[in-house]
Structure formats: structure tokens, C-alpha cells
Amino acid sequence: MASYTSKAFSRVERVCRHLPVVLNTVLVFSITGEVSYLVLVEAPRLEEADLEPTGWLSWWKAFHLLAQYFMLGNICWNASLFVNTSPTIKGVFLGGEGMIEGWRYCYTCESHTPPRCSHCYDCKVCVLRRDHHCVFFSRCVGFRNYRYFLCCLLFMWAGLLYAVVMNAEVFLVILKEGLTPHSLLLLLVPWIMLVSPRAFAFAFIADTCVVGLLLVSAFLFFHVLLLLRGQTTREWYSARRPYSQGLLGNLRHGLGSRWFLCWLSPLVPSPLPGDGIHFQVTGSLEPAVAGR
Numbered sequence: 001m002a003s004y005t006s007k008a009f010s011r012v013e014r015v016c017r018h019l020p021v022v023l024n025t026v027l028v029f030s031i032t033g034e035v036s037y038l039v040l041v042e043a044p045r046l047e048e049a050d051l052e053p054t055g056w057l058s059w060w061k062a063f064h065l066l067a068q069y070f071m072l073g074n075i076c077w078n079a080s081l082f083v084n085t086s087p088t089i090k091g092v093f094l095g096g097e098g099m100i101e102g103w104r105y106c107y108t109c110e111s112h113t114p115p116r117c118s119h120c121y122d123c124k125v126c127v128l129r130r131d132h133h134c135v136f137f138s139r140c141v142g143f144r145n146y147r148y149f150l151c152c153l154l155f156m157w158a159g160l161l162y163a164v165v166m167n168a169e170v171f172l173v174i175l176k177e178g179l180t181p182h183s184l185l186l187l188l189v190p191w192i193m194l195v196s197p198r199a200f201a202f203a204f205i206a207d208t209c210v211v212g213l214l215l216v217s218a219f220l221f222f223h224v225l226l227l228l229r230g231q232t233t234r235e236w237y238s239a240r241r242p243y244s245q246g247l248l249g250n251l252r253h254g255l256g257s258r259w260f261l262c263w264l265s266p267l268v269p270s271p272l273p274g275d276g277i278h279f280q281v282t283g284s285l286e287p288a289v290a291g292r
């Protein structure tokens with residue numbers, strides 16, 4: 001009985017772990033589908049109403065579709081590389097000859113671990129230059145997959161910003177009646193209003209884009225700040241910045257030698273300068289007393 005319960009519990013835990021990935025994927029594809037619909041179906045209708053010449057429309061459509069699928073491709077590709085690039089100590093020769101200040105012993109992994117490495121209790125392993133455990137992908141952000149995490153976040157932000165601009169018309173139509181309780185409710189909680197399924201779908205996606213944009217903007221801003229400061233989330237929390245290499249050095253250590261190009265596509269090779277084990281100490285290893 002006990003083993004049956006624990007099996008059922010671990011199955012539920014596995015499903016819950018994958019739920020955010022599934023939800024995220026559904027949202028990303030729904031938003032792309034909705035914006036493609038706006039470009040392919042709604043825009044020609046507007047043009048017909050205006051009775052303007054149609055020559056520019058195919059270029060306009062091609063440009064928008066290209067931009068959308070460029071962003072979607074980058075989100076999916078970076079997300080896939082992020083999940084499939086292991087940031088852990090598994091299969092890494094850590095050595096031991098250079099065990100200086102900052103090395104620790106992990107009793108769970110039964111291994112000496114280098115500075116900036118820490119154990120993740122979700123991944124059940126130590127992670128090199130661990131930043132944080134990403135619940136959306138059920139994967140740790142660490143030394144080798146940091147670039148893919150950041151680029152995925154950047155394209156999610158760009159995609160949401162683009163979707164909000166494209167959906168602006170939905171908000172304008174709702175706001176045409178002015179700021180009444182009905183229009184406010186329709187903006188904030190379209191699913192409780194008795195609207196047609198089509199209007200509901202548009203309002204729901206437009207709302208989700210705005211909320212998503214606000215959240216992703218905060219997250220992206222925080223991580224770009226950490227990248228420029230050469231800090232991990234853990235170091236930021238403990239008010240330490242001992243491995244900063246200056247602005248350009250931090251960009252190189254975070255995104256690789258082609259940091260200025262690598263965000264365009266995961267295809268651009270951008271080797272990281274370090275090994276994730278040895279880091280040059282440039283500041284105090286102790287937490288700062290005041291300020292960061």
C-alpha cells in the first residue's frame with residue numbers, strides 16, 4: 001500500500017514538474033497563432049474597408065510573418081538547447097589539485113565542488129556556476145546553459161512586446177466605450193464576461209500578453225543587470241560580487257566570446273572563456289555590509 005502511494009505520488013510530482021513547460025508551450029504557440037491570424041485575416045479586411053491599393057500588403061504580411069517565426073524559432077531553439085545542455089558536474093573532471101578558497105564538499109553528490117557551484121535539490125545534483133532553478137523548464141541555469149536561458153528570455157520579451165503592439169487594436173475597440181465598469185472588466189477578466197468565444201479568445205490572449213510582458217520584462221531586466229555585474233542570483237542575494245571582470249569581461253564570461261552576435265541565433269558559435277571551475281577573484285568573497 002505504502003509503495004503504491006509513493007509511486008502515485010512520484011507520478012503526480014512528475015506530471016506537476018512538466019506542467020509549466022506544457023502551459024508555456026501552449027501559450028507561446030497560441031499567441032503566435034493569434035498574431036498570425038491578425039496579420040493574415042484581419043489586416044486584409046481592414047485594407048478592403050479602406051479601399052486602398054493592395055500592393056504593399058503582401059510585403060507587409062511577409063515581413064510580419066518572418067519576424068514572428070524568427071522570434072518563435074529562437075524561443076524554441078534556445079529553450080531546447082537550454083534544457084538539453086547540462087550545467088551540472090556530471091561527467092566533468094573537477095580535479096582537486098587546485099582546491100583553494102571557495103571549494104566545498106557536497107555530501108549528497110559525494111564530491112568536492114568548485115566556487116560558485118551549488119547543489120540543486122530539484123535536479124538532485126551540483127550545478128557549475130549555479131544561478132537558479134528555473135521552474136518553467138524544470139532545469140537549473142548554470143555555467144553552460146546560461147546563454148540559451150538569457151536568449152530565450154530576450155526573445156520571449158520581444159515576442160510579447162510585439163504581440164501587445166499587434167493586439168493594441170483589441171484594447172482600442174474595448175476602450176471605445178470609455179472607461180466604464182464593463183470595459184474595465186472586459187480588459188481585466190474577459191473570461192467572466194458573456195462575450196462571444198471569438199471575442200473572448202482575442203481578449204484573453206491580449207490580456208495574457210500584457211501580464212506576460214510585465215513579468216518577463218522584470219525578469220529580463222534583473223538578469224541583464226546580473227550579467228553586466230558578473231553576478232549570479234545567489235551572489236546578488238548575499239550581496240557579494242567577487243568575480244566581476246568589468247563590463248566587457250562579464251559579457252564575455254556570460255555569453256561567450258561572440259556576445260555581441262550570439263543573441264541573434266543559437267547557431268552563432270560563442271565559446272565561453274572559462275571552464276566553470278576556476279574563476280578569477282576580483283573582489284571580497286565576504287558579503288558586503290551595506291549596499292550591493
Ligand SMILES: [Zn+2]
Nearest residue numbers: 106109119126
Ligand atoms: Zn551536490
Ligand SMILES: [Zn+2]
Nearest residue numbers: 120123133140
Ligand atoms: Zn535545479
